[in-house]
Amino acid sequence: MRYALVGVGVIFALLTLNPHLQNCAITVQPGQSIQQAINAVAEGATVCLAPGAFTENITIGKSLELRGAGRTQTILQGMVRIERDQEIRVALTALTVTGVRLGAAVRIAGKANVTLDDVAATESFMGVLAVGSARVTITNAHVSSNQFDGVRAEGTANVTIQNARITDNGLDGVIVRDSAMLQLSESIVENNKRCGLRVFAGQASGTPNAMRGNGADLCGFAPTVLRRPLVPQTEKTQLTVPGDFQNIQEALDAIAPGGTVLLQNGTYDVGLTIWKPVTLRGPATLKALPERQLVLSVIADAQSVVLEGVTVTGSRGDGLLLYGQATLRSVQTAKHADDGIEIAGSAAVQFFNSSVSGNGDDGIFASEKAQLVLIDSTISENGGDGIEAQDSTSVKIQNSQISNNKLRGLEVRIAAQLELTNSRIVANKSDGIALRDSAQATLESAQISKNGADGLLVTDKARATLTNSAISENGNDGLEVSGTAIAEIRRTALQSNGSAEACMRADQLCSGVVAIGDARVRLVDSAVRGSADWGVMSWLRRCGAPFDFFQGKVSFEGTNTIEGNNRSGNHKGNPGTHPFANLPDGQVCLP
Known part of the structure; x- marks a missing residue:
């Protein structure tokens, strides 16, 4: 591969036209190999990419900076993989990485310490994936329109996101698993189809961020502080929608802890996050926003949440995601593409006179240390199991019926426990109960x-x-x-x-x-x-x-x-x- 030798006059002209193209050990033109340039430079060098489109998967295993001519000017269609068992420092600057059909646009592993500044990771299977003990700082970046998650932190990775836009991703905007750590500040997390931020495990901290238009803004163990409320909290203990507010999420943010939000009869397109003690009372239908994969999330910090007299429907994923303490009375959860209700973490959820029916997969999926009580309720005609309980969950069923599900009535596995009294397990397509x-x-x-x-x-x-x-x-x-x-x-x-x-x-x-x-x-x-x-x-x-x-x-x-x-x-x-x-x-x- 031949790279043009750039004279002093040409360098001055380039700096005048594009300040990104300075102090470059090599400048790669479209049609030339970025990987060969990376292999050729010394540790700590800067490899610059001229304006234009590049089609190539690249691997970085040494300390260097890979700098484009600007996020809208330099487009890399291919994966960037950064990994080494020893510490390396890598900066990606001023470019777009896109078009990765399988895997992440940017994958960071091992002990790599990586900064992404003025970078877009877009229209790929996943945006940014940090695994192992990687350390990643994402600033002034766009992570959008990926099929799966926007940013995903696993293992013991440490990810800092500041002043970024994480939008329109097919599942979660940001997801944290295992023992990973996340710091999220001054960012916009919008229009992701499932959760804006979902924390399965690990730690998440930071300052409030703008969140709206997601399936739900916060999920799982995501801290309340990371979401900026749409309106300030008031001292009012009863609010009406419409009336006091046109938007249910605004009413939930505004109501005093322990208060009641009354919904006038009607259908509301929503993606709700409940983060404090509150009663949400119908009669009303809560329908998922278009293309969204969740209707309502009760995060782990939420206690004494009551849903009463509502129908929850229309999600392309799960209907309800419950990690906190919740009571559902006369609630119908129906016609979601995946599970009707997912209960996880240390959630404690009680159902009274409620139904879960016509969902694409399980009626209720319970995992981790969740506790489920089902009284005078029905679980029927779901595409998977009526109830699937795993891990160390506890399920108590009284005076209820589980029927006509396309797989089992109940599947209870790993170390889950079931207590069932005065109930009917009838006409399920496979086993009635499988332990x-x-x-x-x-x-x-x-x-x-x-x-x-x-x-x-x-x-x-x-x-x-x-x-x-x-x-x-x-x-x-x-x-x-x-x-x-x-x-x-x-x-x-x-x-x-x-x-x-x-x-x-x-x-x-x-x-x-x-x-x-x-x-x-x-x-x-x-x-x-x-x-x-x-x-x-x-x-x-x-x-x-x-x-x-x-x-x-x-x-x-x-x-x-x-x-x-x-x-x-x-x-x-x-x-x-x-x-x-x-x-x-x-x-x-x-x-």
Whole structure:
């Protein structure tokens, strides 16, 4: 590659026309290789880019400055990757990085210390990604119109953003994860489709920033101080929209802590952040702003939030994102493209007489240490699970119904805990309830019926206790227990399971109770009737399984009734050592 030698007169002319083109070790013209120039210069040098368009992915692994002729004059269509295990200092100045279809326009990793000044990262999959222990300062920059996040900090990265515009990104404007740190000041964060600023973990600090037009301005553990309120807070404890304010967010900002915002009946296009104790009362419909992926966020700092008498609808992502303490009364959450409601962090959320229906994925997704209480409510017709609970969440369900969801009624996994009483899990397309990993569940007076697969699946190391309940007319097994899981069934009826047409075939097994692997099942004063195949079986060839896979234990206590099973007529005798050997064919098959 040949680079033009620039004479004194030409240098003076360039400085006069463009002050960015000074003290340059090399000036790269469009059509020349930026990477070759970077490789050729010494540590600490300045590589200048002339006005024009460059199409190239570049990697920087040494200290230097890469300087364009101005953000609107020098356009790099390609990724800038800055990384080294040892500390390097890199400056990107006065250029636009754009057009990266997979990955970030600017990716900073290792121990790189990078300054982005008068830089645009735009129209890429992601704007700026800082990972590892990178340190990044973003000033006077535009990060906009990226498909995914604008700025993302992960690992132990430390990111400072000042006097920047972070706008129109496809998900979050700024996102903080892991142990990353963010300082955000004097910036504009607008029109991002999900959250303006979302903090999953790590730390975020700074001064107030202008935020509006996002799906929600703040999400998760984002500090209240980083958002400049639209209007000052007042001492008024009741405000009306429209009336006192035309804008619901303005009313939420203005209301005194503990006050009530009254919504007149109507539909409001909103992207709301609730950051203090407040009641938001309808009747009204809260609809997502056009193209937005969230309607309302309750951040972790918010306590004693009440939503009452509202319908939340129309998001291209989730409807509600709840990290704080909230009570929902007579709230309908419906027709969102993703989850109806996501509950995370240490959120404590109670639902009374509410419904979550017709959402594209889960009705409710609960994670981390969230606590969910569902009373007199319905979860129905969602595209995923009715409720998915993972991590260390706690879910308590009373007098409620979870039905007609396209996957499971409930999936409870990792170390989540479920308490369910006087509730119905009905007509879900897959399992009624699935307990996985180390999940634990206590089910009392439950009706688990007409689900497309198993009524209750307990697998891995999960534990379940089922009392005074009914498991009936499920498509496959009534109860399947596998792995090292333990299930105790007391005073419960398992009736007419294996209702799917395929269960009549000889190559299918659809039984009342199935034990697999090292599972342990205890039946106490219960009844198993009318199953397509065995009433109670273990996974053994003698029972019709394709191979032997059972070393666990099935035990019986009290008075158990097992009758009328083997509707398929595919089984003979009652093999194994158990007290039911003299029953008609196909009732019990154990070792």
